[in-house]
Amino acid sequence: MGKDEFNPVKGTCSDWFNIGLTILDSLDTLILMDFRDEYEASRLWAANSLSFYNINDKVSSFELVIRATGGMNTAYQLTSDSLWLNKSVELADMLLESFNLTNSGCPPQDVYLGHDIKGRSKRNFISTVTSPAEAGTFQLEFRTLSQMTGDPKYAVAVDRCMSSLMNAVPTSHLVTPQFDMTDATFHGNRLCIGGSVDSYYEMLVKNWIVWGKSVADNGLRVAFEKSITAIFDTLARTVHDKLIIGEMYEGHPNSFLAQMDHLACFLPGTLAIGALHGLGGGLYGTGENDYMRRARRLTESCFSMTRGLEVGLAGEITSFLPLVPVPKEGQDINFLRPEIVEALYYMDKIDPWAGDKYKAMGRAMWKDIRRVAQIEGKEDGMLATTFNLRGGSKNVFHGGKLHSFVLAETLKYFFLLFDERPRSEGPFALDKWMYNTEAHAVRIAK
Numbered sequence: 001m002g003k004d005e006f007n008p009v010k011g012t013c014s015d016w017f018n019i020g021l022t023i024l025d026s027l028d029t030l031i032l033m034d035f036r037d038e039y040e041a042s043r044l045w046a047a048n049s050l051s052f053y054n055i056n057d058k059v060s061s062f063e064l065v066i067r068a069t070g071g072m073n074t075a076y077q078l079t080s081d082s083l084w085l086n087k088s089v090e091l092a093d094m095l096l097e098s099f100n101l102t103n104s105g106c107p108p109q110d111v112y113l114g115h116d117i118k119g120r121s122k123r124n125f126i127s128t129v130t131s132p133a134e135a136g137t138f139q140l141e142f143r144t145l146s147q148m149t150g151d152p153k154y155a156v157a158v159d160r161c162m163s164s165l166m167n168a169v170p171t172s173h174l175v176t177p178q179f180d181m182t183d184a185t186f187h188g189n190r191l192c193i194g195g196s197v198d199s200y201y202e203m204l205v206k207n208w209i210v211w212g213k214s215v216a217d218n219g220l221r222v223a224f225e226k227s228i229t230a231i232f233d234t235l236a237r238t239v240h241d242k243l244i245i246g247e248m249y250e251g252h253p254n255s256f257l258a259q260m261d262h263l264a265c266f267l268p269g270t271l272a273i274g275a276l277h278g279l280g281g282g283l284y285g286t287g288e289n290d291y292m293r294r295a296r297r298l299t300e301s302c303f304s305m306t307r308g309l310e311v312g313l314a315g316e317i318t319s320f321l322p323l324v325p326v327p328k329e330g331q332d333i334n335f336l337r338p339e340i341v342e343a344l345y346y347m348d349k350i351d352p353w354a355g356d357k358y359k360a361m362g363r364a365m366w367k368d369i370r371r372v373a374q375i376e377g378k379e380d381g382m383l384a385t386t387f388n389l390r391g392g393s394k395n396v397f398h399g400g401k402l403h404s405f406v407l408a409e410t411l412k413y414f415f416l417l418f419d420e421r422p423r424s425e426g427p428f429a430l431d432k433w434m435y436n437t438e439a440h441a442v443r444i445a446k
């Protein structure tokens with residue numbers, strides 16, 4: 001209680017930001033699953049002890065926004081408890097001070113919080129290089145804050161950053177993992193859709209939808225559609241009958257790597273949301289380039305990333321070169337990340353031909369998680385990061401922290417996947433709510 005992260009193997013806790021991060025990231029999961037006592041204890045802790053002035057080191061602006069701001073915004077929308085709005089404002093007001101530190105209007109990757117933010121940033125080196133995922137993911141949370149407070153300053157700041165980022169996107173419509181905020185340009189020529197890039201693409205379409213598909217946001221939709229076309233034209237291949245989105249250096253097709261990050265599996269769900277809102281051929285599109293058809297094939301590929309080894313867990317990076325996809329050497333770790341079950345959840349709710357298919361995949365995954373990620377000798381359900389997947393379930397070992405996204409996302413998506421109600425009913429019904437990249441949902445504006 002009050003520590004950032006929990007190590008379930010050692011039974012110890014540690015701090016990263018010193019803000020009780022796991023609590024903030026778990027609030028809506030607690031409410032969703034009706035853990036009333038745990039929610040009340042969390043609220044009490046926040047009311048008495050949560051202060052963003054306690055952060056006294058450089059911290060990741062991206063992780064703070066998606067986990068803490070995202071978590072508190074959703075808690076406020078679910079409970080109308082002003083505690084969460086006030087705390088979210090406290091954090092965002094501090095973060096706002098870092099938006100003007102570079103010409104781009106985007107906050108640095110690492111920021112100071114608390115007192116004298118500008119002074120401390122000037123006295124200490126702050127990198128001006130960030131990633132499109134980090135600079136391009138705040139719009140949902142900050143526009144939500146403007147909506148909830150009636151103060152436009154959060155939306156104005158984040159929209160300015162987003163414009164710099166989008167104006168810098170090369171004519172290829174593909175972004176590289178490095179965005180230099182001094183001259184607002186993308187550096188390098190590595191192309192991928194995984195870490196550092198992923199949620200930039202994801203948030204384009206989500207923001208277009210959540211704020212009412214307004215004319216002012218048309219640029220987000222157009223950028224999304226062009227990027228999706230470019231991603232499939234450049235990085236998609238069929239390998240042993242599986243559709244994958246690999247990686248390569250721009251202009252060097254021979255450098256293509258037939259592999260996918262676990263993180264890259266955010267894409268099927270994002271395509272399905274686009275289709276639900278009429279893009280890419282809509283829900284019933286069956287053309288080769290239609291979003292639902294592509295989402296279906298990618299979901300199969302993502303699920304196959306969990307099936308290649310007897311352990312039934314996907315690694316951080318999966319190679320599709322072998323007949324059966326397997327984790328790459330040195331990448332056979334499973335952090336209980338959400339992206340594959342996230343894809344199953346969206347497809348189950350959105351694909352008109354879903355039947356029981358995605359639930360069955362989810363059941364198989366859940367069974368293996370319970371079997372292999374369960375810490376030996378600990379109480380039932382005590383799950384942890386699992387190492388040495390290639391060694392087989394007899395030789396895996398557990399360790400490290402339980403990332404807060406396991407509680408915010410992975411368990412939430414499993415829980416909602418197994419909810420039998422259609423997508424227009426039940427908690428976080430998809431026609432009324434939109435998730436941020438950490439699975440914290442906000443109400444879709446009219």
Ligand code: DMJ
Pocket residue numbers: 066199263337338339405409437438
């Ligand atoms: C989460 O914090 C978010 O989903 C983020 O967009 C990417 N990485 C993790 C989960 O894998």
